[in-house]
Amino acid sequence: MTKNESPHIRIGLDGYNLAMPYGTGVATYGRNLASAISEIGYPIDLVYGVNIPRKTEVNLRESMFFGQLGTDGVDRLTFRKRIRRWRVHPLVHDLIEIPVTGRTIRADTEDPLPKFDRLFNLGEIFDVCARHFRRYGRFMTLRLPNPPSIMHWTYPLPIRLAGSRNIYTLHDLVPLRLPQASLEDKRYYDQLTRACVAQADHIVTVSERSRKDIIELLGADPNQITNCYQASDMPQIRDPLALKDRLHRLFDLEIQGYFLFFGAIEPKKNLGRIIQAYLEADIDTPLVIVGREAWHAEKELKLLGMAHGRKLPGVERIRRIDYVPRVLLADLLHGARANLFPALYEGFGLPALETLAAGVPLLSSTTGALPEVAGTAALAVDPYDVDAMVKAIRRLNQDSALRARLSAEGPIQAAQFSIGSFADRIRQLYHDVARR
CATH class of the missing domain: 3.40.50 (Rossmann fold)
Known part of the structure; x- marks a missing residue:
């Protein structure tokens, strides 16, 4: 006892x-x-x-x-x-x-x-x-x-x-x-x-x-x-000095050189609009999607396919990873420029908390429980507003001061959920x- x-x-x-x-x-x-x-x-x-x-x-x-x-x-x-x-x-x-x-x-x-x-x-x-x-x-x-x-x-x-x-x-x-x-x-x-x-x-x-x-x-x-x-029980970085090497060697990615989405690929996670907003943002920073396909995944991923006989511009910068152990997911999270998680509705939103705890900038939403979890330590948008999402992705991509502020505030907010x-x-x- x-x-x-x-x-x-x-x-x-x-x-x-x-x-x-x-x-x-x-x-x-x-x-x-x-x-x-x-x-x-x-x-x-x-x-x-x-x-x-x-x-x-x-x-x-x-x-x-x-x-x-x-x-x-x-x-x-x-x-x-x-x-x-x-x-x-x-x-x-x-x-x-x-x-x-x-x-x-x-x-x-x-x-x-x-x-x-x-x-x-x-x-x-x-x-x-x-x-x-x-x-x-x-x-x-x-x-x-x-x-x-x-x-x-x-x-x-x-x-x-x-x-x-x-x-x-x-x-x-x-x-x-x-x-x-x-x-x-x-x-x-x-x-x-x-x-x-x-x-x-x-x-x-x-x-x-x-x-x-x-x-x-x-x-x-x-x-x-x-x-x-x-x-949150997301693993901590085992060796921060080796993170850069692991990301490059295992995933061919650079630290803070990509956006991340992780979670089940299903309608409430809003991945379809995330992909649309990312493509419309027209940025060079890749988007890495980590998650197993769930219900209606094909609808959420349809923009990655062919449109009028050709792929949409920018699709080649989107990478999909079906599943990784949590220790490697932690690597991908800690190395991301930001995590994109403007879900339609969450009862809690564990990926948001894991992102805050890791000190990684978070794009969140104004609906469900995400405002409770993220507070003011995330950039929040209406999850149905693709234009707002486009602007937010561009800000997270270009504004290093914004990213630094969110990175600093995230762990403080996450401490409430230790x-x-x-x-x-x-x-x-x-x-x-x-x-x-």
């Missing part, structure tokens, strides 16, 4: 997003939350839904679990059969403990499990619960021995843990606020988030903007919602929930 916290409080966390092969912003939230809980000194139980058989022998559970962790290869026929079988089972399911003995070598994993005291699993439980909720509109219940005081679900999931106070993080209501920019089933998302609000012992969110949305759109009791914000500040907010949250 650390910081003299009460030893009887134990926290449960789900591995819903942590188990995804390339991670997400919610996975980063989960890792940072686990780090904050460890700093506070509470023991952690992790709950995963990795696809391993229930009847796996005890001595094989560890190897089977880590062999499947982070993969997305599921036999859909087998899965459908399993769903049919689960329908006739009770709505209460026992989690299976994974004994972690150290027999598996995991040093080469990019995103290892957070620190934990106990590890539990039930194959594909998150998918099963989602399908069950779609069909019956009810949450499923899980059980484990000596349950944690608080089970913190880091995403809206139709699950409860018996014997614990269940709290849920709702990161945003983008599918309802900006329906044209998200893939989610709007009816399902509305029903699920309303059910979470109705059944939760408490709701957690990550910005005042999201808190207001939850109150306004879901009719939630303001006293039942706490905004704890987020924190892991220590996040841990303080989480500690108070758990204290308030546990004493009810």
